[in-house]
Amino acid sequence: MTQRRVGLWLIGALGGVCSTAVLGLSALSRKLTDTTSLVTASPLFDGVELDDFDTFVVGGHEIRKSSYVEAVRDLHQRSNVFSEAMIQACTPDLEKWTANVKPGTILGSGPTISKLADHPDVQRVATPREAVERIQADLRAFREANKLDQVVVANVTSTEPPKELSDAYTSIAKFRALLDTKDASIPASALYGWAALDLGISYINFTPSLGSSFPAAIQLAEERKASVSGKDGKTGETLMKTVLAPMFRHRNFKVLSWVGHNIFGNRDGVVLDDPVNKASKIQTKDQVVSSIVGYKPQTHVSIEYIQSLDDWKTAWNHIHYQGFLGTKMILQFIWQGCDSLLAAPLLLDIVRLTLLAQRRGESGVLKHLACFFKSPMGCDQHDFFEQMDMLAAYVAKVKG
Amino acid sequence: MTQRRVGLWLIGALGGVCSTAVLGLSALSRKLTDTTSLVTASPLFDGVELDDFDTFVVGGHEIRKSSYVEAVRDLHQRSNVFSEAMIQACTPDLEKWTANVKPGTILGSGPTISKLADHPDVQRVATPREAVERIQADLRAFREANKLDQVVVANVTSTEPPKELSDAYTSIAKFRALLDTKDASIPASALYGWAALDLGISYINFTPSLGSSFPAAIQLAEERKASVSGKDGKTGETLMKTVLAPMFRHRNFKVLSWVGHNIFGNRDGVVLDDPVNKASKIQTKDQVVSSIVGYKPQTHVSIEYIQSLDDWKTAWNHIHYQGFLGTKMILQFIWQGCDSLLAAPLLLDIVRLTLLAQRRGESGVLKHLACFFKSPMGCDQHDFFEQMDMLAAYVAKVKG
Amino acid sequence: MTQRRVGLWLIGALGGVCSTAVLGLSALSRKLTDTTSLVTASPLFDGVELDDFDTFVVGGHEIRKSSYVEAVRDLHQRSNVFSEAMIQACTPDLEKWTANVKPGTILGSGPTISKLADHPDVQRVATPREAVERIQADLRAFREANKLDQVVVANVTSTEPPKELSDAYTSIAKFRALLDTKDASIPASALYGWAALDLGISYINFTPSLGSSFPAAIQLAEERKASVSGKDGKTGETLMKTVLAPMFRHRNFKVLSWVGHNIFGNRDGVVLDDPVNKASKIQTKDQVVSSIVGYKPQTHVSIEYIQSLDDWKTAWNHIHYQGFLGTKMILQFIWQGCDSLLAAPLLLDIVRLTLLAQRRGESGVLKHLACFFKSPMGCDQHDFFEQMDMLAAYVAKVKG
């Protein structure tokens, strides 16, 4: 019996999060690291059949010229993460997988992202349909060349500007028509999603961009027996908000104001320095507190690009709340986490659970993955512990 | 039909927490404040029949000479809490209830607490039994004079030194024999508990002291159809630990070290400045993280008396944890809360739930109150959200 | 011999800073408080003849309807400062001085400030000259009615939008001509300053607004034997920057980035929520670090209006710096100070030193007051300790 082989196709393949995830896959396969920070490696999942780390083949799309070795070394040097020894030991895998990375499309990504695109072969196409077809050709070639049993696509590109959706996004037929419109300005994340789902490949949206979070895409997923999930990996400050806000609710404290200031200096930060792109991000970050406490305290979220911090996202949160007899009190926290290292294991968790879901015949929106996302699809629950209860209930069902 | 009347008997009646709770009862009765910070006033309890705030009559034991007006004015001035208007409006209740406060016993409280006792009539007795009988006489007189339908006793005294228990604490008969021993050195908190339970009055231990947390006392509670609960109200830093540690467990982070420094300057702080009394407190504070994450990170807890802070307990916590690929990250929080204002509503919550439980025929240890305590009796669960699930399950049962 | 009487005329007379300064003057006169936080009461000034606190008579201009008692009670209630007893004892002074407050002008204040003006008699004039003349009439009446030996004017209004200066601001003659121009849009702060200086009254600019910081005004001050000083009282975060940046310079650390987030909720905050007004403020806050360390680290300053904080300005600063062998390190501070209480004593210090300077025959820009200002006039030195050396040298000269 041949070993099972699964493909992980990454959009934004050579960014910090993907490069870290890919180094992690290699290091885990080679037993150079332990499974700390992987939710799917926690005791909850004992006995659940998830794909082993050495089962994966990596490929993807990218609009910048680079390689996994270069990306990983860059993170090592600027953000002071990984060890020289680990990088060297994993270099063969990194080089092999770099060869699977193809030039991506920038159609509909907005000007700030497009400026980053320095790959000479970046896809410049006439219509959205053409972009979709070229993406599908790359996916098919990857699947065949590597004899893959199953493939999953994850969008880990920089945040696109917010998108007002027209009626064309409400049904498969209408969206297909839109694909032929030259000036359709469909976000790239939606094109990648459509391309994957149409091939029966599940699509994960790790970003706040549109992706497949519109009705037509969800219908397509169900039709093709694939799944979608998203949006925006819940890695740091927002995770904290969804952990602390439930405490304020349970204890019947009245949150007066919740201020969050985020500073960091990676490429994601450059993109978020564009106020248009930042708007998408702040939107997903700002709604969670009100949703959990059930009323609207004054909230403020800022994200600033501070170059010297590189990948170390630092967040200061100041929570002003009222206790008994009108007394105002304060809770502050300071989060100092390395963004790529926080995000990469979550990405691998979602990938493994997405592959499992498809094997189990589940399609459409994977609501039980809410705990992984800032803005979970198909679910209004932001309370992290309620979300974990949902995941635990799913796991119990899987175990039977 | 006459209105129901319930009695709240407070041990340490004129301390900061009790004085705040008592001012709160008065202010709530007079509609001068809202129910913020009362868990039993949150939507979870809609439809549960809990005693209204204007049903309560307050009395208690105290070893210092003071009054509610004096205690409340002292907090107002030194800690900058409450308003002049609220104090004035509630003064009639405060004066009426001060008249119900009787001199307490210092038998077995240790030298640091005994030094605080300046009441000329503080009970100086020959044997523990004599102390118990005098406490019971005060309780009976309170019940009769005020025509009370139900009474509950809460221990809110300063922390006693830790107590090594002999065999005499394991059964009702043996403990009764011990009560006649002159040099028995039974902690005062245990004497108060025994006195109350023996009269069929439920006993709440809001402190880390022994109280009724030994087998003989629990047997007595069951026999007398009364309940016990404790130990040590979970108000601030420990609440945060039991909120954050579950996040680290769920996300499979590896906590390397968890350091907590607490500073504050109220009377409780003077007592905790004695290393022997502090030992009891640190013990209940230090166990929760390991218990939740399932292994032993290095932990450190310090509590220091800093006079200028008065009742404003400030805690800095530094949590060092390991994420993916061995990367060390840091979460810090700073908690600035007013101790009496955090504790008082919890005390009222537990009081209301204890009265309810007895009316429902429940006796022995009230395990469903775990969420209110640093060191919950009859329950190893420290995860705040699991504890809230236990409380919610109880409430569902009550609602039928 | 009659007692000396000095007049303090406040522009923005009923704002938080002025109301606190006025309550302070009364409380100091009545020996109800000590001189903590007054630089001019520190040992450095022993033997320097400064005006006693009971020498002062207060008056001023204001565009809102209010009174000192109302303003002080508002701060007491919302920001939890002052004591009931102090307010009651000082009420006679507060009422007497409120009677000296006249309706101000909003000519040239910008739309956000103008919106706050609810005084029915707010000066609505046709030309700048008319505004100047009405201000002067009020000042003369104040001086005569109260038989004042000396008067000083301080601008403590909300921050105006930044102002691009034309050639008309470069000489007395040109500026006089401008005063007759109907659409001159001269900032109100400059009109008040001109009015005062023209009467030989020294003018203090406690705000970042234009005030008398232009050549024509400085010439007028010299001609009229009066002084000017400013701009923008250095009360909190900026004080910290000018204290810490010198440490980084002396130790030859390389500051990589310095991020400062400020949140607060007083009226000043409402005005600063207007991006145009905020621009003036951020400009004076942002230059100090580069000026001290001698190169340009990345800096970021934000100021956000968070209502629940009222007068409690909270600032988080994150300083990222490079040490030996390229190692990046971090210093963070959190400043929690009450804005009016920080600013008011500085205002009184500057007032006393301004009166002294005029008595000593000094005119023009008072450069030795640099330590009190975020953006000191006539001085490029931002290092707080160098500034204190300048003040100490001046005091030594005064002492002879």
Place this chain on the structure above:
Amino acid sequence: MTQRRVGLWLIGALGGVCSTAVLGLSALSRKLTDTTSLVTASPLFDGVELDDFDTFVVGGHEIRKSSYVEAVRDLHQRSNVFSEAMIQACTPDLEKWTANVKPGTILGSGPTISKLADHPDVQRVATPREAVERIQADLRAFREANKLDQVVVANVTSTEPPKELSDAYTSIAKFRALLDTKDASIPASALYGWAALDLGISYINFTPSLGSSFPAAIQLAEERKASVSGKDGKTGETLMKTVLAPMFRHRNFKVLSWVGHNIFGNRDGVVLDDPVNKASKIQTKDQVVSSIVGYKPQTHVSIEYIQSLDDWKTAWNHIHYQGFLGTKMILQFIWQGCDSLLAAPLLLDIVRLTLLAQRRGESGVLKHLACFFKSPMGCDQHDFFEQMDMLAAYVAKVKG
């Protein structure tokens, strides 16, 4: 003309601070790093003739078996500092200098330090004099073998327990007699100092231990034309205290309490975990605030060994102060610095200035080095900026 050669003899030669300083000397000589964090490389010293970094030869005493390469690699791996490339390039120097490190003495170091001594040839001697003579033999051999023009000795060992001084420490003659006493229990730091000074070699005490801070040693220094300086390099939290306390003094704020909690996990931390050794350290850290503000606020300093932090010393300081009209305000800071990297450049600064002083004929206590020490010898001034003024005055004198 031959190039000048100077010898740096380090006691505790292979500890974190020394290893970092030595790597730094090599990296600076090889132009692999810049002079950031070296005070003597700041503009203040332009034109002062200090020894170039490539002039140094390193040797020293150590009680543990190790090497510079091992020590540096250990710091690299555990504390995530230095780069692989720098270590490799400097390895030839590190190996050459490791050969100059000789086994030290543990006579009088106390039990906690002695436990660390795993060097098989650690000096076990019968009398203090014997220890002194063996140290001197090592120093002479180092000077001759390397043809050194000048040598300086620096004590960078772990903190010894505090030492009550007898009359024997007050004169050269009495101390010489003590050296022959078998059970004299003279601290090792004093023996090293005596040995060096007796050879006319200046002695730097970078630790809070006794060193040469007693009258007999200072007399010997003057007699032998050598200098002494100390005690305890001012690297982090204490530096901050001496920077911030002057602000509180200048602004006439009243400091109510100043609490400092320090956590770190290097070898120094293991030694400081012994309460006896910790006492020396806390003593030098705790006096500075009172000394600067001129009165005694409540202060608290804790130092805890938290293994996971390795060399990253993290300090939280909570400063509670009173402002105008009795208002209490708070300043908090969090210092996250790498101890060895903070200390090493200061050590090199003091070494260069000590060599300069001897060449200029200065002997005895070098008071102008106060800014480098927590507990400066011969100087009561703790205000960092006053200390910098003293250094600047000295430099001005040197420049003539």
